[in-house]
Amino acid sequence: xxxxxxxxxxxxxxxxxxxxxxxxxxxxxxxxxxxxxxxxxxxxxxxxxxxxxxxxxxxxxxxxxxxxxxxxxxxxxxxxxxxxxxxxxxxxxxxxxxxxxxxxxxxxxxxxxxxxxxxxxxxxxxxxxxxxxxxxxxxxxxxxxxxxxxxxxxxxxxxxxxxxxxxxxxxxxxxxxxxxxxxxxxxxxxxxxxxxxxxxxxxxxxxxxxxxxxxxxxxxxxxxxxxxxxxxxxxxxxxxxxxx
Numbered sequence: 001x002x003x004x005x006x007x008x009x010x011x012x013x014x015x016x017x018x019x020x021x022x023x024x025x026x027x028x029x030x031x032x033x034x035x036x037x038x039x040x041x042x043x044x045x046x047x048x049x050x051x052x053x054x055x056x057x058x059x060x061x062x063x064x065x066x067x068x069x070x071x072x073x074x075x076x077x078x079x080x081x082x083x084x085x086x087x088x089x090x091x092x093x094x095x096x097x098x099x100x101x102x103x104x105x106x107x108x109x110x111x112x113x114x115x116x117x118x119x120x121x122x123x124x125x126x127x128x129x130x131x132x133x134x135x136x137x138x139x140x141x142x143x144x145x146x147x148x149x150x151x152x153x154x155x156x157x158x159x160x161x162x163x164x165x166x167x168x169x170x171x172x173x174x175x176x177x178x179x180x181x182x183x184x185x186x187x188x189x190x191x192x193x194x195x196x197x198x199x200x201x202x203x204x205x206x207x208x209x210x211x212x213x214x215x216x217x218x219x220x221x222x223x224x225x226x227x228x229x230x231x232x233x234x235x236x237x238x239x240x241x242x243x244x
Contacts, residue, residue, distance in 0.1 A: 005024075005025065005073055005074065006022065006023070006024050006029075006051065006055060006059065006073070006074045007022070007023045007024075007071055007072070007073055008020060008021075008022050008047060008048065008051050008061070008071065008072040008073075008074070009021055009023075009069065009070070009071035009072070010069070010070060010071075011031060013031055013033065017033055018033070018034050019031060019032050019033040019034045020032050020034070020035075020047040020050070020051075022051045022054060029054060029192070030054055030192055030194070032047070032050055035047060035050070044072070048061055048072065051074075053222065054192050055074075059074035060074060061073070061074050062074070083108065083111055083112040085187065085238040085240065086112055086114075089157065089185060090183055091155065091157055092152070092155040092156065092157055092182050092183070093157050093182060093183040093184065093185055093235070094148070094152060094157075094158060094160065094173065094176070094177045094182055094183070094184040094185070095114075095157065095158065095159040095160065095185055095187060096160045096162075096164050096170065096173055096184060096185070096186050096187065096234075097109075097159070097160060097161055097162060097163075097164060097187050097189060098163070098164045098165060098170070098186050098187065098188045098189065098221060098224050098229070099163060099164075099165070099188060099189030099190055099217075099221050100163060100165065100189075100190075100193075100196050100209075100214055100217035100218040100220075100221050101163060101196065101200055101209035101213075101214055101217060102196045102197075102199035102200040102203065102209065102214070103189035103190065103191055103196055103199075103221070104189050104191065104199075104240070105161050105162075105187075105189050106119065106121075106161055108187070108189070108240055109159055109161055114159045116151055116156050116157060116158045116159065117158075117159045117161050118144050118147050118148060118151075118158055118159070118160050118161065118162075119161035119162070120137065120140050120141065120144060120161075120162055121207060123136075123139075123140035123143050123144055124136045124137065124140045126143075127139050127140055127143070130206055131206060131207055132204075132205075132206030132207045132208075133206075144160075144162075148160070148173075148176060149176070152176065152177065152180040152182050153180060160173070163217050163221075164186075165217050165220035165221045165224060166220060167224075167232065170186075170224075170229075170232055170234075171232065171233075174232055174233035174234065178233070183235040183236075184233070184234050184235055185234060185235055185236045185237070185238070186224075186226075186229045186234045186236075186237040186238070187237075187238050187240050188221070188224065188226070188229070188237055188238065188239045188240065189221075189240050190218075190221050190222065190239070193214070193215060193218045196214055196218060197211065197214065200214055226239070
């Protein structure tokens with residue numbers, strides 16, 4: 001189904017602070033102070049750019065005053081889903097999570113009851129006893145590669161619980177799936193960056209992603225639009241909705 005309509009509107013935030021509020025399907029998503037107070041037109045443009053960074057794709061905004069004050073409406077034609085996205089998955093498909101740290105990938109896998117989950121944190125834990133031991137990452141990546149090869153050879157449906165925000169990483173996965181004649185589906189996780197930051201701050205110290213790295217991952221995930229992922233060779237993509 002299509003994403004609900006987005007509404008971007010000027011708002012009185014608190015006290016004498018004015019700005020913008022973004023809603024989706026009637027529910028609050030985020031707000032921001034005024035960007036360019038000296039020019040309303042430039043402020044509108046800046047607010048649209050801000051909203052599109054949160055939404056994750058460019059929008060066609062339509063101005064309206066019907067039944068209320070100035071506001072801008074947009075609809076997004078991406079397919080969105082939760083665990084129900086897996087109902088149409090062909091057995092043997094390589095499922096690739098694409099999203100920054102703390103974006104809900106592991107939670108989704110647990111809620112979906114996925115059995116064959118390959119996660120670098122878990123592999124680092126097995127190898128060194130510490131899920132956050134970056135020195136164990138090369139060995140964990142090698143182990144992950146071997147597991148994926150085995151799963152695809154056996155026709156199992158593996159879920160790669162990793163960020164996969166870099167195009168070079170995804171290219172290797174697409175080539176691997178093609179070599180085995182398997183479909184490859186991207187599951188895109190992209191809640192607002194502030195949501196990822198809050199979730200990340202609640203993690204144990206050894207699994208916490210540095211804030212600059214988290215912002216970098218989020219920016220790359222934003223750039224990995226459904227159109228880009230399909231062009232890279234993914235069979236299909238789904239935007240997975242996680243609670244804000």
